[in-house]
Amino acid sequence: MAALLWAKLASGTATTTTVRLVAVVLCAAQVARLPRVPYPAAALVAFPVAIGLVLFNGGLVSYNRWSGAEPYSVQRLFATRPPFGEELSPQVALRPGSPFRGYADFLVAEKGVTLTAPNELRSWHVLDIRRSPSIRTS
Amino acid sequence: MARARHPTLSQYSHFLTPAYHAFFSRLLDAPDDRPNVNHAAISRINLPMMRMLGLRYLMVDGPIEMPGLTRVARDGRYRLYELADPNLASFSPTRPHRVADARGLLATLADSGFDPRVDVAIAEEPGITDQLVPATDTTLTFVRGGFRFTGRSDGHSLVVLPVQYTRCLELHTVSGSGEGARALRVNLVQTGVLFSGDAEIEGRYRPDGPWERCVRDDVADVERLRIHDLVERRRLPSYSFPGERFRLFAPFGLD
Numbered sequence: 001m002a003a004l005l006w007a008k009l010a011s012g013t014a015t016t017t018t019v020r021l022v023a024v025v026l027c028a029a030q031v032a033r034l035p036r037v038p039y040p041a042a043a044l045v046a047f048p049v050a051i052g053l054v055l056f057n058g059g060l061v062s063y064n065r066w067s068g069a070e071p072y073s074v075q076r077l078f079a080t081r082p083p084f085g086e087e088l089s090p091q092v093a094l095r096p097g098s099p100f101r102g103y104a105d106f107l108v109a110e111k112g113v114t115l116t117a118p119n120e121l122r123s124w125h126v127l128d129i130r131r132s133p134s135i136r137t138s
Numbered sequence: 139m140a141r142a143r144h145p146t147l148s149q150y151s152h153f154l155t156p157a158y159h160a161f162f163s164r165l166l167d168a169p170d171d172r173p174n175v176n177h178a179a180i181s182r183i184n185l186p187m188m189r190m191l192g193l194r195y196l197m198v199d200g201p202i203e204m205p206g207l208t209r210v211a212r213d214g215r216y217r218l219y220e221l222a223d224p225n226l227a228s229f230s231p232t233r234p235h236r237v238a239d240a241r242g243l244l245a246t247l248a249d250s251g252f253d254p255r256v257d258v259a260i261a262e263e264p265g266i267t268d269q270l271v272p273a274t275d276t277t278l279t280f281v282r283g284g285f286r287f288t289g290r291s292d293g294h295s296l297v298v299l300p301v302q303y304t305r306c307l308e309l310h311t312v313s314g315s316g317e318g319a320r321a322l323r324v325n326l327v328q329t330g331v332l333f334s335g336d337a338e339i340e341g342r343y344r345p346d347g348p349w350e351r352c353v354r355d356d357v358a359d360v361e362r363l364r365i366h367d368l369v370e371r372r373r374l375p376s377y378s379f380p381g382e383r384f385r386l387f388a389p390f391g392l393d
Contacts, residue, residue, distance in 0.1 A: 083197060083216040085142050092194060093143040100278040100285075100300065102194025102224045104144045108181040109199040 001025055021053060147191055148179040155356070156365045157240065158302060161327045164244050164368075183207075185221065187247065190254035190325060192300025194224045223255075227278035227287060229298045231258035232270040238262065240363040243326040258298060258324050261363055266296070266322070266332065273297050273333075284342040287331055291316065294334045296324070303329040305355035306346060312338040323359065 005022045008014035028049050032042035084104075092104045139146050147166075149158070153175055163173035166188070168181045180188075180196075185206045188196070196207070196219045211218040233256050235246045246252060246259040260266065273295035279286045284307075289297055301307075303323040309331065311318045316335025324330035331339060346353040360366070 082139050082142055082144075083213045084195075084211055084218045085139075085144075087211050087218065088139075088144050088195060089142060092145065094145045094280055095143060096282045097279065100145075100192070100226055100280060102226055103147050103192050103300070104139060104195040104197070105146045105148055105180055105193055106139075106197040107183065107199070108179045 024049065025053065147188075147193055148177075150177050152176065154178055155302070155304075155327075156360045157327050157363070160240055160244065160365055160368050161247075165247060186252065186254055189221055189224045190229065190298065191328070192225045193221055194226075195220055225254070225298060225300050227276050227289075227297060227299050229255050230270075230273040230276065230289075230295050231256050231298065232272055232296075233257045234266055234268065234270065234296070235259045236262065240326060240365045240368055243363070244368070247325060254298070254325070258296060258330065259326065260322070260324050260330070263322050265320070267294050270294055270296050284340060286312075287339045287341065288337065289331075289333065289339075290336050291334050294332065297331045297333075298324055299329040299331060301329045301341075302327055304343070304352065305359065306343050306350075306352035308342050308344055310340045310342065312340050314338060326363075 001022055005014065005019070008018055028046055031037060032046045088104050092101050094100070154162075154177075158178060159173065159175055162178040162180075163171070165184055166178075166180045166182055167173050171181050183196075183202070183204065185204070195210075198217050198219060199215060201217060202219065206222055207219040208222070209217050210220045231254065235252075235257060237243055237246055237259060239261065243259045243261060246257075252259070271291060271293040273289040273291045276289040276297055277287070278299060285299075285301065287297070287299065289295065303321070307321055307329060309319050309321045311333075314333070314335055314337035316333060316337060319331055319333040319337055319339045321341070322330045322332060329341075333339065344350060344352060
């Protein structure tokens with residue numbers, strides 16, 4: 001276990017979760033080996049911990065799955081009109097034959113993942129997603 | 139914005155061109171951003187570069203006080219700012235800065251003394267004279283499959299178009315009193331039009347195919363500009379892992 005931890009640290013792939021899990025395993029093993037701890041009690045703790053670790057590491061079980069969410073999936077969808085759409089259209093909207101009058105863009109101020117979608121997405125594409133009570137549209 | 143026919147500099151596609159990715163990540167992204175090759179979005183205000191690219195309106199989630207930005211509208215927490223004097227095919231630089239590769243181009247563009255209205259960064263391009271004169275009466279109109287550019291020059295002029303450069307772009311001089319116009323890569327990502335006299339020029343994009351080598355020529359450009367030398371060999375980004383990475387070697391400068 002120590003070799004695994006060292007290898008992950010050396011290769012830069014160790015996460016704080018990894019370190020915590022290794023610490024839990026080592027502590028559990030030490031506790032289970034205490035002479036005062038009877039074997040049935042140690043087994044009662046050690047086996048669920050071992051099984052849980054295997055399942056969590058294999059991806060069969062995860063907190064996200066328990067909470068009803070999948071990692072990297074859309075969690076909330078906000079369907080709004082693009083801000084300033086009416087102001088910008090006469091200024092920069094580009095149509096064949098129209099002169100170029102400049103680009104309109106936005107500054108990404110937040111580092112979080114934001115998905116903006118036009119109102120048209122309230123069609124059947126979204127109806128599937130809206131079955132989830134966590135979806136909000138405006 | 140795209141659905142409302144509002145052109146943007148930001149792109150979301152399968153893959154950005156290497157030159158565009160390099161330009162955006164070095165000049166328009168914050169240093170702690172995590173740029174990727176599928177998406178380009180502005181996260182740092184760099185007014186000279188924005189104006190050079192043709193950006194006229196910038197929507198910001200919050201207030202900003204900066205010379206060169208004028209607030210023109212507000213919608214809740216969003217503010218709309220207008221940039222003064224963007225490049226609407228109106229930048230006709232007369233001071234070419236010749237450098238060898240993409241690294242040199244980016245360094246030139248990042249220089250505080252670089253004024254995109256009079257300066258232009260170019261890699262080795264034959265046939266560009268140092269005696270450039272500013273063009274006048276320039277217009278740029280987009281048409282299906284390309285664009286139409288008009289301009290006037292008393293000698294040889296170079297106009298920086300707010301259009302990405304590609305070898306698949308073909309220029310035809312519709313009418314003109316001077317030599318035939320020529321397209322070249324300027325400022326790493328932009329299309330420069332070199333022309334003389336009065337010119338009406340049509341730009342058309344031709345599709346790549348078995349008889350057409352323009353995309354392969356674009357790839358050759360990437361090699362010629364040594365864009366791959368810009369790649370920073372970093373460790374895998376932390377979001378690739380389930381949780382925050384344990385930064386054991388950070389104190390030694392290895393993370």
